[in-house]
Amino acid sequence: MGLYIGLDIGTTSTKAFLYDEKGKIRGGSQSAYALLVPEAGRAEQRPDELLDAVVDAIRGAMQDAKAHADDISAVGISAAMHSLMAVDRDGHPLTPLITWADNRSIGQVNALRKGREAGKLYRATGTPIHPMSPLTKLLWFADREPELFKRAAKFVSFKEYLLHRLFGRYALDLSLASATGMLDLHTLKWNDSALHLTELSPDRLGEIVPITERLSGMDRKLADRMGLHPDTPWIVGASDGALANVGVGALGKGETAVTIGTSGAVRSFADRPATDPDGRTFCYAFEPDRWLVGGPTNNGGIALRWYLEKFVIDEEEGESGDLKEKQALDRIVKLADSVPPGSEGLLFLPYLSGERAPYWNADARGAYFGATLHHGRAHFGRATMEGVLFAVRTVSDALTELGGANRTLLASGGFAKSDIWTQMLADLSGTQVVVPDTYEASAFGAAAVAMKADGAIGDYADMKSGIGILRTHEPDSGRFKTYEQYYSLFKRVYEQLEPVFPEIAELQRGTGVNEEEASENGHSKPKSADK
Template sequence: MGLFIGLDIGTTSTEVFLYERQGKIRGRGKAACPLLVPEPGRAEQRPDEMIAAVLQALRLAMISGGAKPDDIEAVGVSASMHNVMAVDKDGKPMTPLLTWADNRSAPQIEELRRSGAAKELYELTGTPVHPMSPLGKLLWWKENKPGLFEQAYKFISIKEYLLHQLFGIYALDVSSAAATGMLDVSGRGWCGKALELIGIGKERLGEIVPVAEVLRGMKPEIAEACGLLPHTPWVVGASDGALANIGSGAAALGSTAVTIGATGAVRQFADKPLIDPEGRTFCYAFSADRWLIGSSTSSGGIALNWFKEQFMGGSLPGAERRDAIRAHPERRQRRGRQHAVIDSARPGGHIGSGQGSFDDIIAAAMSVPAGADGLLFLPYLSGERAPCWNPDARGVFAGAGLHHGRQHFARAVLEGGLFAVKSVTETLGELAGRPDRLLASGDFASSAIWTGLLADMTGLRIDVPDRCEASAYGAAMLAMLATGELGSLDQADERIKIVRSHAPNEGNRAVYEKLYPLFKDIYRRLEPVFPVLSSMQGRV
């Protein structure tokens, strides 16, 4: 049948798509994996739950597509970036998986900035020094868990853990390695300065391989569990960000993609490393002749999820839980020990949990004019990456008055996330030139309202491809490339069709041009306050 699998390991769920040779979706599967938030600043996952989700999603996709094991030509792998875990010599987890959203290493990152090492590391690796990166997380382990740090056999990502479970090797593609903050910006090997700073040798990290590296010989029991043959080729693939560009029609040099899921990013491929003098953008090696440059925000659908869960329900937030505790006093003692869980299996847990879950909040937002009648929202609920790279930043509503209703707050949240995307678009534009359009991917691309508002915000044309699952399709296309079905990456864009385009609404644009400087000014004025607020959270 000639089917190719695109496997995308996200933050709170794994999705699998079966594609025919020309890109038609034959089947799909999805499995949830909760994100644990044991205390403010931490964001973890259980590695074995994530592997179970991968296998479940693969089985569901095979069943959905009516596919037999020998129908599959190859599997391509996409995975989220900036995650790390420790394993022992037997490959067993010694820690949870620390995700991109885990900010526990903020003190270590601040020390690197004070000492001047952060600037040097950025120039050497192309990765902004921020708690999101594994470099900072390893420094945290070294200082706070020295016994664990010394005993750990290797520090690996979730992709490496998956491939070790399947093939017995720790393989990490150069694209994902670049996002660790420990790879030389050339892409040719681990950065000696970074490893020296952390105090580890390269033998404690995975083996760097090309994005089109092919693995064969999957363990038979696992192959049977997911419905594949042991000799089915697996292509190591790349980071979800790089593959989102390929899967949305932005594989060509200089073509710019915007992705908004739980978070947001604006990226393009370049033929040489481009480093921002102010350290605001990333530059990740992808192949011998391509680097992924861009900027990212921690805001996006995650803010809409938060607002919908906490403020759009029919009852007061927490009312049901308080009633349950009154009815069962023994629960009071358990509450402090329980993890908070963000689960894509329940509404609001993840942007990918279904576009329908956002219909009400978007409808409420659109019932009031652009600008929400002077109400602004800083969407920094989990700190912020570009352009400020500030883990202490926090969410703020500014300008609230008695005349504002829930619909105004809904619009402010929606617009605040897009203001953040506008800021990273401008940051990349300063480095690589203003684009003439943005190719949309991620869950937001399925909403014409959402993508239209981004056109109003940025003043750019937004083109929406015929698929939203860009990272999974990009992974499948790398599998096609590695097995000869696709001649080159330059041919990838030819397989993408544009289904709709948005030009800016000049009326809305005029409003946003007035509000955007105020949005930035509010952050600037509050920047000295954020560390104080951040230090108090979880302690008062």
């Protein structure tokens, strides 16, 4: 049947979908796993648990599509950025997988920012100096675990670990390599300053390959578990962010992808490297003639979910579990729609878990500002939704300054299911918002890369005509004018609070509040890290 598997390895689950050559989904499956928080500021996973999830998701998708091994032309891989783990000479894990959400290297980040090296590294690599970065995680290992640092044969991402288990190669695609903070944007090789800073030689890092790199000769046992032939080609693919742009068709100038799921991101492609003089955005290589420019926000749908869980859902009547949460979400969104833009003078800074772009401030914290006796549940609900979008706009504005105005925002992620929230984005940004019908954009992007590598398409634009449009939102000029006033105030409130964020963050770290909240938000909190 000429089917392509789009594999999307995310932070909390792995998803696999089977696509035909026209981009139509023929089957899919998902397998979840825990995010471990052994202590405040850490966010880890068990690599073999993720490996099992990959196997289960692909096997489930094959069964859902009633597909046979002969039907599969290739597998394309999307993976979350910034993960890191140490392995020994035999490829066995020496550490858990450390995720993008891990903040243990905040001390190394602060030390770097005090010197001139931080600015040089950002301009050379396009990766802001932040605890998410594998570069700063490596510095933490060198400082805090020197014996382990010396003993490790390699430091790799989960995708490299997976491909080594499948094919015996630590293949690292250009896209993920660029997000490590160690790849030079201009030479597309490991940056000398980053290598010197970490005291690593290139042979202790992965093998940089194009995103269309083709691997075959899979481990037979793992192939059998997935229902694939051992000679089924796997295409290395790219990062989930870049592939989400491909998946929604945000390929040209003025086309910007806005993804809001648990977290959020704003991204667009450029034909040359573009770093920000103020360091607000990232710039990652995708292909030799295409770069991904944008910024991630820590607090997307998780902020609204937090509001529901803490202040709404316990008082809701009805069924328990997921259904109860959906009922609460539907109700609060409808209530929020009854409140005027600006929530009648109530602002929400959504920085519940610090912030990445454009501030790169791990100590930022959430705050409601302007609350009065007049404000009720509907106001707080709308302010929470608006706060997430104000944060997204701070990133979008930085991109506009770098590369020109956004002509269209292409929406994806959980928030795109709500026409109220996507219309709010149009009104708040003053830009047309288009909601494509692409289901699971990163997985579709991974399948598109596999199709290109296999010769089924000539370019990603060939897939664009097959992407339907669910709806389009035009901005309301009156609402945009109102939002301009509140957006200006939103930014000033952040600026006023920025000097005191470190003080409250340090007090919270002393009480273990971060660890407690992670546990309450459904993440596993083991007694010790899984070694």
